[in-house]
Amino acid sequence: MRIPKYGRILASLVCLTALAVCFFVPGIGRDAAAEQKTLTMGTSPDYPPYENVDAAGSGDIVGLDVDIANYIADKLGYKLVIAPSDFDGLIAALQTKRVDFVMSGMSVTDERKKSVDFSDTYYQARNTIVSLNDSPYENLEELKGKRVGVQLGSTQETVANGLPDVQVTKLNKIPDLIQALKANRIDAIILEDAVAAGYVGANADLKFAMVPASGDDEGYAIAFPKGSPLVPEFNTVLNQMKQDGTLQTMIDKWFGTQTSTDQGGKGGLNFAKLRDYAGYLFRGVYVTLLFTLVSAAFGFVWGAILSLFKISGIAPLRWFSTVYTSVFRGTPLLLQLLLFYYAIPQLFHYNIPALLAAGLAFGLNSAAYLSETIRGGILAVDKGQREASLALGIPYRTMMVSIIMPQAIKNILPALVNECVALVKESSLVSVIGVADLLRRANVVQANTFLAFEPLIVVAAIYYALVLVLTSLARLLERRMRRSD
Known part of the structure; x- marks a missing residue:
């Protein structure tokens, strides 16, 4: 049986996780005086x-x-x-x-x-009303009974909330509001004048009207x-x-x-404007893949440890792993990400880098799911192998790392691939804290080109290609592991 060679996988993953700290924590090794x-x-x-x-x-x-x-x-x-x-x-x-x-x-x-x-x-600045050419609005009074979009947390949100009988839609980004307007999900947008001019200049089907200045602004x-x-x-x-x-x-x-x-034609797509941004978008592939790889490695190593806790004869370890899994599986991943990013500086006075916060949140969350998967793989290994190993005097740690764990990994390989695929797609959540992954770069291109839809299509195609490559490599690995039996 040639399975023991796969025991080196764990050591490689541990090294990869440790090396990632150098990337995630850019301040390591810097002279503190240089940052004063x-x-x-x-x-x-x-x-x-x-x-x-x-x-x-x-x-x-x-x-x-x-x-x-x-x-x-x-x-x-x-x-x-x-x-x-x-x-x-x-x-x-x-x-x-x-x-x-x-x-x-x-x-x-x-x-x-x-x-x-x-x-x-x-x-x-002054506010404007952005609307479609086919259904223009010239003043705030005309918005009564209409669906109005605003950026979340902006002063335009306050203006919209003060209008009578208006259904207000609040979104994080201006390009999302423009797309909602074009899709007829909202009737108009209240937007600042200089920004409105840019979007109207790039979209022939839009127009804007100035709102009288308010003495409260x-x-x-x-x-x-x-x-x-x-x-x-x-x-x-x-x-x-x-x-x-x-x-x-x-x-x-x-x-x-x-x-x-x-300007793009009404209702059409204008991919030509994205030519100058192709390099910028594809550089996001590196960030997305590196983040996914490190999070998956960290999640696997910590998930393997948790799985051993769950089958341990020591009660506190079993309780800890059970509570840990319950917490991380029972709360949203986005919430965990925001807590790491915003709570750590406030509670521990450490300004954690965005990528490190994301790596911890995703790795710890992934470990909670993988611990159950790995535990199932370990229990699926024939009990006779454990009994034979103990009878031969093989230490428990050596038995788990070199004999049991490699077989468990082979049994659960499809589930591990599914987790990696999920991490590739879920990595888009890191854009909310400013990490320049693929989705964040698409948002940047949206803002630069005043195009709301086309950058998202390009990034969707890139994500799809990444997932196809990942699943193809996993199938090759699975076939090779089967031939090694």
Whole structure:
């Protein structure tokens, strides 16, 4: 019987998991003094011209807010670090001290003032109503009884909630709202003027109408944690920028380039605009595969340990593994991801990197499911082999690693492949905390091209190809293991 050679699989997976820490924790080995003069800015880079990823070029986050932040940081003697996130998670990032300040086209409101401090305003935007050419809306009164879309956590949400007899749809991203409008799931969108101009310029079937300015709108400002000493320093530089014309120069730079002449036909698809973004999208394959591989390896190793706990004769180990499995299988994976990402900095004062938080959440969750699968595979191995091994004086650990576990792995290989396939697809959840996987990159391209649908089709095809390759490799491995019997 040649099965013992597969015992080396466990050692290889352990090494792979350990090496992944170097990738997931980029701060290891850095000189702490080199990071003393950095400022971390939180932003949602899907809101051009304020902030978006230059996906067709450098891949950096660019925009009006980024230029202002870089200028202020340079004047104050800091190096700027940008931490991307969904818009509705920015306030939480401030409160948990993940970021030092937030610039993301964020309006000053009384409700937000209860949670954060604001700088002086740097831009006064106006709201618009975006609708289809066939069913235009010119003012807020015409929206009575209609379905209105807004970005979750935005000031436009407050405006929509104040309208009488309106059904409000709240989504995380602007491209999702545009797609919902085109699919007739909503009748109109309340959107900020510069962003609306970009989408209308790129979509011939859309139009927008300006909403009269409200006296309650205090404009866009920089948000800080409560009591931050940075507020007066930033205000000093902002006032200097207003006085010497630097701020107006930046505004003129970004607000004169948002209307596209490359419009798609009504109801059609326009994949031609994605040519310049192909490289950016395919670089997401590396992040997705690496994250999946490391999470699967960590989940397998920890799941194998848990499975041994479950068949152990030591009661506390059995109780621990049972409770662990119950907790991780009984709560949503997305919730676990958000808890790792936001709770660890607040509870343990460690600013955990996004990719490390995702790797832990997915690995620990996968281990809960794999522990039951591996336990079933171990129990499926003939009891006579265990009895023979013990009779020959083979130590229990050697027996499990070199004899029982390899046979169990071969028995459960299809289930392990299914778990890997599930991890590939579920990895898209990491986009909500700013990890630049395939889905996050599709969102970036949506924001840059003002196309709501086409980037998603391309990424769906990539995911499908990855799953096909993974299942094909698994079938080859399974046939080879059968021939080794």
